[in-house]
Amino acid sequence: MQLRYNYRVYPTPGQQIELAKAFGCARVVFNDGLRLRQQAREAGRKYVSDGELSRRIITEAKATPERAWLGEVSAVVLQQALADLNTAYRNFFASVTGKRKGPKVAPPRCRSRKDNRQAIRFTRNARFKVLDNGRLRLPKIGDVPVRWSRELPSEASSVTVIRDAAGRYFASLVVQTGEGEKLPPVESEIGIDLGLTRFAVMSDGTKVAAPKFLRRADRQLKRLQQDLSRKQRGSNRRKKAVVKVARAHARVADTRRDWQHKLSTRIIRDNQAVYVEDLCVVGLGRTRLAKSVHDASWASFTSMVEYKAARYGRTFARVDRFFPSTRMCSDCGRINDKMALDVRSWTCPCGSAHDRDVNAAMNVLAAGRAESLNDRGARIRPLAMVAPRGEAVIRSDAACSIRSVEGYSVLQL
DSSP states (O other): OEEEEEEEEOOOHHHHHHHHHHHHHHHHHHHHHHHHHHHHHHTTOOOOOHHHHHIIIIIHHHTSGGGGGGGGSOHHHHHHHHHHHHHHHHHHHHHHHTOSOSSOOOOOOOOOTTOSOEEEEEEGGGTOEEOTTSOEEETTTEEEOEEOSSOOSSOOSEEEEEEOTTSOEEEEEEEEOOGGGOOOOOSOEEEEEEOSSEEEEETTSOEEEOOOHHHHTHHHHHHHHHHHHHSOTTOHHHHHHHHHHHHHHHHHHHHHHHHHHHHHHHHHHHOSEEEEEOOOHHHHTTSTTHHHHHHHTHHHHHHHHHHHHHHHTOEEEEEOTTSOTTTBOTTTOOBOOOOOTTOOEEEOTTSOEEEHHHHHHHHHHHHHHHHHHHHTTOOOSOOOOOOOTTTOOOOTTSOOEEEEETTEEEEEO
């Protein structure tokens, strides 16, 4: 499978200027291509093809005085900007026609030079190279120092240079992982119930407390945001205050991501199969618990568990979000009435006493196992019964024979 390996890079002041030029050229090419297609649509002309768009926006534009500076950056960067535009249009058309599942995709819009995040991409034909001295050679930019936190499993097929809102530079390399990373099989399987008070409760009784990284940084973020609001718009001090706020948020996001990576790796290493509940994070993000829901970041955690399970040869499945895992008794299967959020333990009429979250995790595990068995072809539903004579619906002109089955007179085609 293909994975992205991110590394922090430290370009020199001169390289930062060259990167800024590349960011700007890629943004201009993207906007010019979008504008050309919008004008063609408004004029009633046919859709501008990818090849024609590249010829008019890049090749012919370089020969004009207005766009001659496009030749100062690598042509691959400009081609990849148009590739992003073409991908955005294909996703939009697929969403409109119903070929793409999920939420509706909006049409592409112009990129702004005021965006806090800028990125360019180099593919293999750009001839970027990881040098023996540990530096990353980028065309028309130079040899950029890289902090290698881990080794690459294989040669990179592309590299994306990113400048985030905090002013940091990263190199994201796409690599192909090998088959030798499969973990040895283990016996245990686990179901996970995600929450806010406790981030995760396992079916074996393990409870992981919610770290609440954003809540812990509330005081510092509030002070920095107040300082930003006092600065005059357009001033240099406001720009510095914006960077301070971005760095504080980046520190929270980095800490949360690191913690989730460690937890997901430990879960995948210790269990052969992992089942989680498919939560509607978008809907929960509109409630009064929105800040806590976004702070928990369930979607990113489940995505980590999913791709690590595929990478290391484990089983991962999502249980339907409408499955009543909380109200169902894990012993007798009885579905009880709805419970308020403050009810953390309850007793089933069968006599079983349950911890709310542990019981839900055990039900998630059972539902995940049943669905996994069904996926492998096992029969988990009762056999089909022959319908009585009055319920059998067939064509009146069909050739039939009558025989008795368990006392009923039925028609056999």
